[in-house]
Amino acid sequence: MRRSRRMAAAMSALAIAAGGLVSAAVIGVGPARADHCDPAEATASPSATQQNQRQNDQQQNDQQDADQNQQTDQPQDQQQQAPDQQQDADQQAPEQQEEAPQGGGAAILDPAQSPEPEESATTQSRRSRPRPSNSPSPSQSQTQAPDEDPTAEPSQSASPTGSASASPSATATGGEEEECADLGPFPEDFVDIRQVAPRQLDARAGRNGSRGTFVSQCGTNRNGHNNPDNFIVAPGVSNGAHHLHDYVGNVSTDAFSTDESLAAADTTCRQGDKSTYFWPVIRDRKVDANNNDPDGNVGQVLRARSATLQFRGNAASRVVAMPRFIRIITGDAKAATNGGANARAGWSCTGFQNRISPDKYTLCPRGSQLLRILDFPSCWDGQNTDSANHRTHVVFPGQNGACPQGTKAIPALRMTLAYTVPQGASFAVDAFPEQKHNPVTDHADFANVMPDRLMRTVVDCINRGRRC
Template identity: 30%
Template structure:
């Protein structure tokens, strides 16, 4: 079973931008450098249980690699990645983690002085906390982000080199590509549930044969405490970016990595280093993987894209990387089951799984969630609400924004209509303040359905929020504005709808009329229980 996106408006983005052969890796040497650094990192990190090497049935037997040994790529490579020349080994001039070294020349893609991105200002004077606050079972919140597109780009490893990477599945920010910068991400749209999270999250695309298998709906990306003293965790600095794992990792290295969390899972099968041979029909292929959470406080990026971040040792950050930041944990679900013999990653075998993170959170929003959830030892959802501590409330409001950050306009005197004939009374239910009532299309979603709201007077607007029920959210949408109901500006915002709350933000403009066009298709009806506009 392979996922086929039901929304034709996303077809161009969800379809590989190049023919199949060019989905392969164009520059594996650089990923090999990352793997070399990771091997040294694994040697320095302690964790509770390593156990026997965890290999799936049918995989070749591997001898555990002694700590610090050179990293080599797997000898068996998938059809979606090209067999490169001899796998890279650590470059003699490669700096140790956290220690800038002299520039080296590796052709056009090689690391150089320009690859060091300095934090401005740096975080200095931090001493790793060895405190033991009261034990809390969970210190976390979720970032629920959906897939936006696929590209053979990687703005961290191959900046400004479109098509240079293996194929990636991008989540969160809708604009992420080879040319992405901190500024462009902050200005982009997002498919994360929290509008203030415009971060880029990406991973190698999963293929079943030649068919891309894409996660459906918002995926779970945990933000946790990776250190014992969860009160010491602070937000990521804007622009921080790093890799977790490496496509050149061997099965043994993947299993021994502190990033490893039960490997690939489906049905009752778990702890698989490579893809299981089969998965029960109707199940999903799942994986969890944890990121390092100790930052050196000086660099937003380093030439190997990993040296500025390391894992805690026995729950404490090392002196070289004293700043405790959230530990990201990917929890991905891929809709594929049955015979898994044709399933592979764009980067190769299952143990080549890795992911990238480029932080573009609005700082106050991230800080509120870190303080309310991680520092307070709560288990929170994407709003920062803990069902185990309801009296504490949530960090964010019902539109997943900071309370008071925007003002909802008074809807007294507003009217609404729809493009559907014989639907005169229904649209008013979007404006009645009762979430128990709703307007509904009364028919499956098709491109061209639209609703229009007359705000009775021209006023400044910068955001709308549509609340639906269940699967009745728009599959895709475009927002248009007008001062007279005749001449329209837009679309001022557009994108796919992925959950019961659709929030569209745009530069503040003056408007009296707002039109939302439904541009996707679904067998579900389109419904809106509340239509809210913000200044």
């Protein structure tokens, strides 16, 4: 009988030791995740992650208390034999630790003494860069931020509907989930297109309105013209945009472009349109690419499957020719922190063009492509080709489609960009780091370098109600 009790005590001690090993393996570092920061995997907010960790810690503490109570309830002779068996188990534990797979980390009985997991060179370089903050980087403070209205007062809102909050702090696990959550976008930045309410996109044209259209065919940037510059709002500053742009039209556009250099360059557009059209790229966040980008624009660039550059009329009047070299911007690249006053994002899906979300990425059903619909202002002051804030020389029509008094209607540019994106919340537009890839920050830029003859053709098509 006494021998049986000793055997039972030994088995109990081994079970306790094994339980500790299993618990340590469970809470140890799991296999390294791909470094692509897929928004679809960020299903819980940082606060929820911390709460789950606290629950796991509590469950482990409860299990340890139960094990201790079990030892206390054992007969005294079993308790006396248990230390000897425990010592044997402790001597066996290091051998099991050495045999643990590298991906699962070392199994250590005391979770509080777990060493920090080894990180790959890629992961270390990602985490060694400065975390995005709610204030511009030094390079941004020295120059005007692209597409930002310098006259606008930044609001405390982190999004048009949300409130400002500090960057999420890492939890006790220090895992890649927190790194991804710090980059954005977040699950709440996406919406099923079928949940977006239909609305009328354009004002109804009146008797004196101009109903025609002209499309400039410039391709989808198959020649790979990309750079993080913006010569309109940050002239002469390399990486002035802090995010990558796709360009079509003028093939020379960069931070140092001038009227003369644009006029002398070649173009991807038909009919000699040397205008420059550009917008921030969209990235596939499921693909582990561009991980070391200091501005947090990670993932593989997705080129638009189609890019429709359509010039439209005005609902209340005829249009006049826009001057050559006029610069026009739409949207606000810093709308997540500036507020939505200048935001003009439009997210939709093919087959659902009457449903447009201004502040969320749209999730499209299979067979439908993601759409970005970017409308430009079209009421010109009649004098200037640019202004200090790049906005006041050309403004948007009113809700009835008419231009404000003192302005003239010019052809209204609408960019419609179609993309094949991965299913689910697994894509994001390039953005300034502190904007956390908020969809409300979508924007685009245009400079007119059409020959005067071509501009006259555009105006004639629009005013005569033709489709050219």
